[in-house]
Amino acid sequence: AQSVTQLGSHVSVSEGALVLLRCNYSSSVPPYLFWYVQYPNQGLQLLLKYTSAATLVKGINGFEAEFKKSETSFHLTKPSAHMSDAAEYFCAVTSNYGGSQGNLIFGKGTKLSVKP
Amino acid sequence: DAGVTQSPTHLIKTRGQQVTLRCSPKSGHDTVSWYQQALGQGPQFIFQYYEEEERQRGNFPDRFSGHQFPNYSSELNVNALLLGDSALYLCASSSIGSTGNTIYFGEGSWLTVV
Numbered sequence: 001a002q003s004v005t006q007l008g009s010h011v012s013v014s015e016g017a018l019v020l021l022r023c024n025y026s027s028s029v030p031p032y033l034f035w036y037v038q039y040p041n042q043g044l045q046l047l048l049k050y051t052s053a054a055t056l057v058k059g060i061n062g063f064e065a066e067f068k069k070s071e072t073s074f075h076l077t078k079p080s081a082h083m084s085d086a087a088e089y090f091c092a093v094t095s096n097y098g099g100s101q102g103n104l105i106f107g108k109g110t111k112l113s114v115k116p
Numbered sequence: 117d118a119g120v121t122q123s124p125t126h127l128i129k130t131r132g133q134q135v136t137l138r139c140s141p142k143s144g145h146d147t148v149s150w151y152q153q154a155l156g157q158g159p160q161f162i163f164q165y166y167e168e169e170e171r172q173r174g175n176f177p178d179r180f181s182g183h184q185f186p187n188y189s190s191e192l193n194v195n196a197l198l199l200g201d202s203a204l205y206l207c208a209s210s211s212i213g214s215t216g217n218t219i220y221f222g223e224g225s226w227l228t229v230v
Contacts, residue, residue: 004158034219043120043206044208046218046219046220103161103164104161104208106151108157109156
């Protein structure tokens with residue numbers, strides 16, 4: 001079985017500060033990992049995905065994440081927070097990306113607040 | 117190019133009623149998945165449709181059923197609604213034959229059961 005744990009349901013940073021959102025996964029098979037962002041009253045937008053290529057993945061809006069197998073982690077970072085980054089962020093895992101597309105297991109989410 | 121579209125965007129139903137939610141996948145996508153997102157929670161996988169058949173199912177009761185049409189659009193039906201069914205229902209589309217393809221989500225349908 002696969003699972004995702006997001007540490008911290010709420011993270012608050014100042015504008016211009018480093019954003020670090022933590023995600024740890026559990027998977028008995030090679031995982032494929034994703035970060036999605038959800039703005040209020042909207043659906044999910046893909047930020048980035050890891051599908052067994054480069055371990056450092058760059059996404060949209062300046063976000064990036066590093067896959068660390070030894071730590072079973074896939075933390076999301078952004079060097080400098082912007083007010084527009086305030087949203088909820090979800091980490092998700094699946095396996096056999098080509099064969100079981102859509103069967104994503106999501107974490108509970110981390111709400112990011114950005115202070116001016 | 118339209119993305120994933122869902123309807124209705126909001127609806128209110130009474131306990132015991134039935135509801136149908138609709139989804140049109142992104143152009144070129146043949147696989148539709150449905151997720152339930154309760155308030156303050158991450159989305160939970162309900163089921164996936166491909167070639168008009170349910171291919172995978174999450175831990176949801178039989179009250180939740182679906183359908184996929186030849187044009188790849190899909191419906192989610194929930195019977196005998198419970199208060200706990202109140203949630204955002206998200207539709208996701210992808211192309212099952214394309215390795216590494218992105219999964220796109222719609223804006224969702226907000227269901228309130230009173």
